[in-house]
Amino acid sequence: MGSRFTTWETTFAAQNGQANSQQGCEMNFMQCKLARVSLGWGVRELALAANVSTQTISRLEAGGQLRPSTVDGIRKVLEDAGIEFIAESDDGGVGIRLKARSSGT
Structure with missing residues (x-):
């Protein structure tokens, strides 16, 4: 059959690089984990900051499918x-x- 695309892959492919966030890039599962680790946050800290469950973060970082609004919320927390x-x-x-x-601050 066809290949299985997750939400972020489908969105990114459909937009073909068009900006949808303030940074001009969709977030994929690898970027989420890289961002979280770069901030020194564990799964629990990111889940708490994004107001989602730890299972949601783990599912995203494993390449699972999430609602676009959920991914957008997590991305915004990381950008902020x-x-x-x-x-x-x-x-x-x-x-x-x-x-x-x-x-100067």
Whole structure:
């Protein structure tokens, strides 16, 4: 049969790189885990911050299908914590980076 796409893959493929978040990139399961670990958060901390269950975070990070609104909420929490999501480009694949801290604060 056909390949099985998760919600984030379907959304990302359908938009073909078009911006849907403030950072211009959808979040995939690998980026979620990279972001969480970069912040030093465990599954429990991210679940609490995003107001979802730990099972939801684990399912997302395993590539499972979630409602787009749930993924958007998790992504927003990570962005608000200082993560910037990087879309795939000719120069490389998807990734994350920490936002630059504003100087003078």
